[in-house]
Amino acid sequence: MDTGGNSLPSGADGVKRKVCYFYDPEVGNYYYGQGHPMKPHRIRMTHALLAHYGLLQHMQVHKPFPARDKDLCRFHADDYVNFLRSITPETQQDLLRQLKRFNVGEDCPVFDGLYSFCQTYAGGSVGGAVKLNHGHDIAINWAGGLHHAKKCEASGFCYVNDIVLAILELLKQHERVLYVDIDIHHGDGVEEAFYTTDRVMTVSFHKFGDYFPGTGDIDDIGYGKGKYYSLNVPLDDGIDDESYHFLFEPIMKKVMEVFKPGAVVLQCGADSLSGDRLGCFNLSIRGHAQCVKYMRSFNVPLLLLGGGGYTIRNVARCWCYETGVALGVEIEDRMPQHEYYEYFGPEYTLHVAPSNMENKNSQLSLENIKSKLLDYLCKLQHAPSVQFQERPPETELPEADEDQEDPDERYDPDSDMDIDDERKTLPSRVKRELVETEPKDQEIQKGSAENAKGYDTTGDDATFTKFFVNNQYFQALDVGSVSIDEPSVKTEQETMNKPTDQMQL
Numbered sequence: 001m002d003t004g005g006n007s008l009p010s011g012a013d014g015v016k017r018k019v020c021y022f023y024d025p026e027v028g029n030y031y032y033g034q035g036h037p038m039k040p041h042r043i044r045m046t047h048a049l050l051a052h053y054g055l056l057q058h059m060q061v062h063k064p065f066p067a068r069d070k071d072l073c074r075f076h077a078d079d080y081v082n083f084l085r086s087i088t089p090e091t092q093q094d095l096l097r098q099l100k101r102f103n104v105g106e107d108c109p110v111f112d113g114l115y116s117f118c119q120t121y122a123g124g125s126v127g128g129a130v131k132l133n134h135g136h137d138i139a140i141n142w143a144g145g146l147h148h149a150k151k152c153e154a155s156g157f158c159y160v161n162d163i164v165l166a167i168l169e170l171l172k173q174h175e176r177v178l179y180v181d182i183d184i185h186h187g188d189g190v191e192e193a194f195y196t197t198d199r200v201m202t203v204s205f206h207k208f209g210d211y212f213p214g215t216g217d218i219d220d221i222g223y224g225k226g227k228y229y230s231l232n233v234p235l236d237d238g239i240d241d242e243s244y245h246f247l248f249e250p251i252m253k254k255v256m257e258v259f260k261p262g263a264v265v266l267q268c269g270a271d272s273l274s275g276d277r278l279g280c281f282n283l284s285i286r287g288h289a290q291c292v293k294y295m296r297s298f299n300v301p302l303l304l305l306g307g308g309g310y311t312i313r314n315v316a317r318c319w320c321y322e323t324g325v326a327l328g329v330e331i332e333d334r335m336p337q338h339e340y341y342e343y344f345g346p347e348y349t350l351h352v353a354p355s356n357m358e359n360k361n362s363q364l365s366l367e368n369i370k371s372k373l374l375d376y377l378c379k380l381q382h383a384p385s386v387q388f389q390e391r392p393p394e395t396e397l398p399e400a401d402e403d404q405e406d407p408d409e410r411y412d413p414d415s416d417m418d419i420d421d422e423r424k425t426l427p428s429r430v431k432r433e434l435v436e437t438e439p440k441d442q443e444i445q446k447g448s449a450e451n452a453k454g455y456d457t458t459g460d461d462a463t464f465t466k467f468f469v470n471n472q473y474f475q476a477l478d479v480g481s482v483s484i485d486e487p488s489v490k491t492e493q494e495t496m497n498k499p500t501d502q503m504q505l
């Protein structure tokens, strides 16, 4: 499957990029069920476009190695992973209690091959992270980006959180990892996982207000050591390219300046495009892809992932064009003939015009958002200093040979063991419980230790910090810390909005 990757000149900055791409030919066969908006077929359509535009020959193409149980358990609870592995459409009627407990059934249905699907999309993202750890500049997994999945709960069409797993892999090699999310929905699962650490900064641009998942208020900025390391950019209906980039570029420029990540993960959910079946933004494909172009311009190892996207012809258009951006190739608008050509009529072009819908984001609101977020970033004058304890051993793999065929070379069979052993020695591994006070209508109610009881965090590979706000528990991964010079972390109240019941990726 490997077609021999290479580097291409990237255009303006003239720097070459070594790009690898993960794709499993089976992925398009998974089917969430009749009428379900999430269609893995869109990944196969994207791949067909890449093939017919001649882009595959410029990248290393890999079939992902399926993520193993123990890979998934780096973030997810053992019992949740066991459940995903064992549930089938035939047995689900007997497991109603568990279905409810793990939020599986309706928006996140049980379907044939569910667990293999999870292993495939997570394997692509973790494999991409391993490639970046070993010298690739850009890794792409359009099947990944399922940002809503929680430690022990499916959510918003997502079952396992491949993004969290990929970031954990990157953290083996990099002190700091930046996560950027341009899906129309808040990247809540990733934010929660890293809410209390300064080693991962999350920045999510999303529709906010009466919209799934309900979190992502501008005032949610992280907690404890993670304070100011979660950023949320709440947007309203109809945002266009110009308004989006009025925020995206200055904010991301400042983030790159102050946080100085060793690697960047960009979730490219395409439900923020104009005309999406579930979305309400008005971005063009070029506007969406400008985010990729901009993040690429910093020349920091970059993992590009998919995510939402429900008007599937536009999803394929978008991710094909963005693959071109990753390679530094501008592809022509007229679409080549291919097996899904009929999906793209009547235009048969890559680009489609955005609509004339109203942009509800006023210039004043955009300016206020920008200045508030830049203020937060000013509190991080310096990147956290480099002293994370007992750095896990690097996964010493032979650098991928350009012609190498074996997709498994990404994995060092000893790697996980070593890392697990090493992590046990981290002082921060001690389980601790953190019961945050609960801000509610300006009235502070103490969360009690009793509230926290019964929340089982045992038996997992990872350790978690719990925090309790708005009558809800949240759990963040314990990934150590890189202490910051600034005494900016204080005991201020941070709030998180209560998620709503709507379900969309």
Ligand SMILES: [Zn+2]
Residues within 6 Å of the ligand: 183, 184, 185, 269, 271, 307, 308, 309, 504, 505
């Ligand atoms: Zn989404």
